[in-house]
Amino acid sequence: EVQLVTSGGDLVQPGGSLILSCVGSRFIFSADWMSWVRQAPGRGLEWVAVMNRDSSEKYYVDSVKGRFTVSRDNAKTSMFLQMNSLRAEDTAVYFCVRNGATGTVDYWGQGTLVTVSS
Amino acid sequence: DVVVTQSPVSLPVTLGQPAFISCRSSQSLVHSDGNTYMNWFHQRPGQSPRRLIYQVSKRDSGVPDRFSGSGSGTDFTLKISRVEAEDVGIYYCMEGLRWPWTFGQGTTVEIK
Numbered sequence: 001e002v003q004l005v006t007s008g009g010d011l012v013q014p015g016g017s018l019i020l021s022c023v024g025s026r027f028i029f030s031a032d033w034m035s036w037v038r039q040a041p042g043r044g045l046e047w048v049a050v051m052n053r054d055s056s057e058k059y060y061v062d063s064v065k066g067r068f069t070v071s072r073d074n075a076k077t078s079m080f081l082q083m084n085s086l087r088a089e090d091t092a093v094y095f096c097v098r099n100g101a102t103g104t105v106d107y108w109g110q111g112t113l114v115t116v117s118s
Numbered sequence: 119d120v121v122v123t124q125s126p127v128s129l130p131v132t133l134g135q136p137a138f139i140s141c142r143s144s145q146s147l148v149h150s151d152g153n154t155y156m157n158w159f160h161q162r163p164g165q166s167p168r169r170l171i172y173q174v175s176k177r178d179s180g181v182p183d184r185f186s187g188s189g190s191g192t193d194f195t196l197k198i199s200r201v202e203a204e205d206v207g208i209y210y211c212m213e214g215l216r217w218p219w220t221f222g223q224g225t226t227v228e229i230k
Binding site: 044045046047050059060061062095101102103104105106108109110111 | 155157161166167168169172173178210215217218220221222223224
């Protein structure tokens, strides 16, 4: 079955930076769009960013535009989320997600916790 | 952006009884390709979400047939025909029409 292993979550001060990583396996990584979805503690799900197969298309939710950058390395079956100028409201579990097909996401990683606090 | 309104927020149900969760979108989810992109996910405490339904009514492999999705345009429903203990948790709908995709607020299903 598809596996998505997410890492990189940590405690970081407001204004700081962090990079999250996601390694995919048991599927053809280069064939799929990939997304990041986050969930603040005790809250619902929020889609953050998506990227197409060759990184030529990237879309972000307004609240992270200009601060977060999504990228991927298909040779290493990996996706990354560079997060800069972090704010307290970015505190959440971040999930790496495979899009799989148009209009949907099918497999979710285990999530990694990012805490922004002084 | 598409706004998705999900109800109810909390749904206490009796084992063996049906449960219904509703999602309404601010605009039609019919894509130019003719498909309608409404999804349903289930999240148990401490776990990642799991997809149950995509394209309104297509059930994922391994999802029990007591789960069904219906609807069209802007109004959608997830039905659990006979609730079992393992069905507790939070259910989310998600539209996949255009970026940024949006989730409903979530419905917490608990056993009475």
